[in-house]
Amino acid sequence: MLKTSILVAFAFLAIAIFPLTASGQEMQEISLHAAAAKDDAAKIRELLAGSAAIDARDENGRTALLVATHGNKIQAAKALIEAGADVNAKDNIQDSPYLYAGARGHLEILKMTLEHGADLKSTNRYGGTAIIPASERGHVETVRTLVEAGTEIDHVNNLGWTALLEAIILGDGGERHQQIVRLLLAAGADPNLADREGVSPLRHARDRGFGTIETLLVAAGAR
Structure with a gap:
């Protein structure tokens, strides 16, 4: 009887200890x-x-x-x-x-x-590499850094857009996006790589009235 009681006590102790450890x-x-x-x-x-695991995940x-x-x-x-x-x-x-x-x-x-x-080849949920949203949001130094790191300039995301297209389609045409267009073109971005509907970067720039970007594209051989 005493032995059984001891075994039961140990069982309860084990149950108590392991959850605490976890x-x-x-x-x-x-x-x-x-x-x-x-x-x-x-x-x-x-x-x-x-004991903290460095790459442990939260609920997200x-x-x-x-x-x-x-x-x-x-x-x-x-x-x-x-x-x-x-x-x-x-x-x-x-x-x-x-x-x-x-x-x-x-x-x-x-x-x-x-x-x-x-x-550098990893992609987000939209199928885009890091340089695409960076170009869209006008992060000039980020784009410069990613270009220098060797990111693929003409990667196309799930929307059918490159970094150059996003800089024009979703940008505001201002100084930051002009600088980004310069950086991308200087890095070899194709100025004639159109979207899924066949609309070119030049046409998008003209449709939005982005005169400076239009000039940059034409100088790079855009049609």
């Missing part, structure tokens, strides 16, 4: 994501020295590095990247630290991802 691990990872959001590099290093599939990238938390991103965080790990909507930094113009984080194995 919960403790989970709490470490929740804390890691929280530290990333707060740009708390010291806390990140402390947690990684413990985001790693701590992607959380840091969302907030442009440079010190947190640096601590995570230097500790080996995956710069290409995608969340539930196909964003990665590299892709998100490019799309949002978070230049310092983007450069760190490029120095630590960013996959």
Whole structure:
């Protein structure tokens, strides 16, 4: 009877211990994501020295590095990247630290991802590489950085648009988008690569009244 009681006690103890262990691990990872959001590099290093898994995902599939990238938390991103965080790990909507930094113009984080194995061919949920949304949103230095990194200039996304087309179709025709068009053309973007409907970059520029961009395209051989 005593032996049975002891075995039952051990069974209850095991049941009690294992959930706590799992919960403790989970709490470490929740804390890691929280530290990333707060740009708390010291806390990140402390947690990684413990049991926190560096590429653990939250309910949205985001790693701590992607959380840091969302907030442009440079010190947190640096601590995570230097500790080996995956710069290409995608969340539930196909964003990665590299892709998100490019799309949002978070230049310092983007450069760190490029120095630590960013996959230049990786694509977002629209089938676009990082340079396409960067061009659309007018992030001049981001586009310059991605060009210099060797990104494919004429990649076509699921909408049938290149970076050049997005800079024109979704841009405002102002100075930033003019600079981006210059950068893309200088990097070898095809000025005659049309969209799915056969509408050329030049026609899109003319239809929008983007005179400077039209001049740039014509000078590059657009028809």
